[in-house]
Amino acid sequence: MQAIVSVPHQPNHIEFREVAEPVPARDEVIITARAVSLNRGNFRRLAWENDSWIPGYDVAGEISQTAADGSGPPLGTRVVGIVPSGAWAQQVAVPTRRLAAIPNHVSFEAAAAIPVSGLTSLLSLAHGGMLLGKHVLITGAAGGVGRIAIQLAQLQGAHVTAQIGRPERAKGLRELGAASIILDIDESKQAFDLVLESIGGNILAQSLTHLAPGGTVVSIGASSDEKTNFDVLGLVRKGAIKLYALSLFQEMELQGMGTRQLDMLLDLLVTHRLDPQIDQQRSWQHMGEMLAALGDRRIDGKAIAIVD
Ligand SMILES: NC(=O)c1ccc[n+]([C@@H]2O[C@H](COP(=O)([O-])OP(=O)(O)OC[C@H]3O[C@@H](n4cnc5c(N)ncnc54)[C@H](OP(=O)(O)O)[C@@H]3O)[C@@H](O)[C@H]2O)c1
Structure with missing residues (x-):
């Protein structure tokens, strides 16, 4: 089968290659891929991965081989799933606990936009408890996770502030539910109950100082690649605040999450309460160009590659 693999010395660190088909575990189906999504985590990892690694977390397609243990949907079902790597291929092995059937009227492309961005947003926002009336700050709000997180926080009754770089x-962020949009957190007078933080560096430090009593910063990454310095004593004097580092696949295991939460997010798509925020949707032959656009912060939301 054809797959996109990492190649350290190519300009975009990828090339198409003929590779062996995946061998599924007993609880895994094989999906014939129709659409996959791009995520910044994959983009960053491509810069240091060894030759032949297959990137890709999100995959939507049809089940072409059912799971040996009898779990999961039947042959031919349209499904979307999430894997730690290997989604940018014609055939993908996915555990049945990490996939969901795609409802009628939801395209493969829309479904492929959901797993990483939707589940990360859902699990991160859960650390704020009941969000009704709470102040939630989302940093890097114009990106794939940010645009989904704004919608999910707003649906739960939060007052959402979106931080953007320019x-x-x-x-489109106000239409999604952002009540305030800011460039610099220090310019905001608001204290936040929950911050979904993905940029790192000084933005993480600012997020901590702008927490309300009892507030939490959920840190999901460092898109800036910058280290953070913060005033520990200042935070201790303030007291009763939390910094939680969230890693999606570990969190899914800890919380036993997967199919049920994917079903929930897909239902929000069907009922038009969630928009996948697809900015680019092109053949996977253009993966290199889409990766370059993602790297340059030119994607407003998600880029989807059609496996054709
Ligand atoms: N922990 C986990 O399991 C998990 C899961 C999903 C994602 N993540 C991480 O969360 C982050 C957001 O993911 P995403 O898919 O939303 O990424 P994305 O679509 O690329 O969005 C990232 C946003 O960060 C902002 N940003 C600020 N400084 C940046 C810099 N120096 N380089 C790049 N972007 C910068 C950009 O907005 P402006 O241009 O407006 O500044 C951009 O919209 C990534 O770092 C990703 O690796 C982690």
């Missing part, structure tokens, strides 16, 4: 990145 004014043009504000496009």
Whole structure:
């Protein structure tokens, strides 16, 4: 089968290659891929991965081989799933606990936009408890996770502030439910009950100082690649705040999450309460160009590659 593999010395660190088909575990189905999504985590990892690694977390397609243990949907079912790697291929092995049937009227492309961005948002926001009336800050809000997180926080009744890096990145964020849009957290007078933080560096430090009593920063990454310095004593004097580092696959295992939460997110798509925020949708032959756009912060939301 054809797959996109990492190649350290290529400009975009990828090339198409003929590789062996995956051998499924007893609880895994094989999905014939129709659409996969791009995530910044894959983009960053491509810069240091060895030759032949197959990237990709999110895959939507049809079940072409059912699970040997009898779990999961029947042959031919349209499904979306999430894997730690290996999704950018014609055939993908996915554990049945990490996939869901795609409802009618939801495209493969829309479904493929959901797993990483939707589940990360859902699990992160859960650390704020009941969000009704609470102040939630989402950093890197114009990206794939950010645009889904705004919608899910707003659906739960939160007052959402979206942080962006430059004014043009504000496009569409108010329509999604952002009540305030800011460039610099220090310019905001608001204290936040929950921060979904993904940029790291000084933005993480600012997020901690802008927490309300009892507040939590959920740190999911460091898109800036910058280290963070913060005033520990200042935070201790303030007291009763939390910093939680969240890693999606570990968190899914800890919380026993997967199919049920994917079903929930897909239902929100069907009922038009969630928009997948697809900015680019092109053949996977253009993966290199889409990766470059993602790296340059030119994607407003998600980029989807059609496996054709
Ligand atoms: N922990 C986990 O399991 C988990 C799961 C999903 C994602 N993540 C991480 O969470 C982050 C967000 O993911 P995503 O899919 O939403 O990424 P994305 O679509 O690329 O969005 C990242 C956003 O960060 C902002 N940003 C600020 N400084 C940046 C910099 N120096 N380089 C790149 N972006 C910068 C950009 O917005 P502006 O241009 O407006 O500044 C951009 O919209 C990534 O770091 C990703 O690896 C972690």
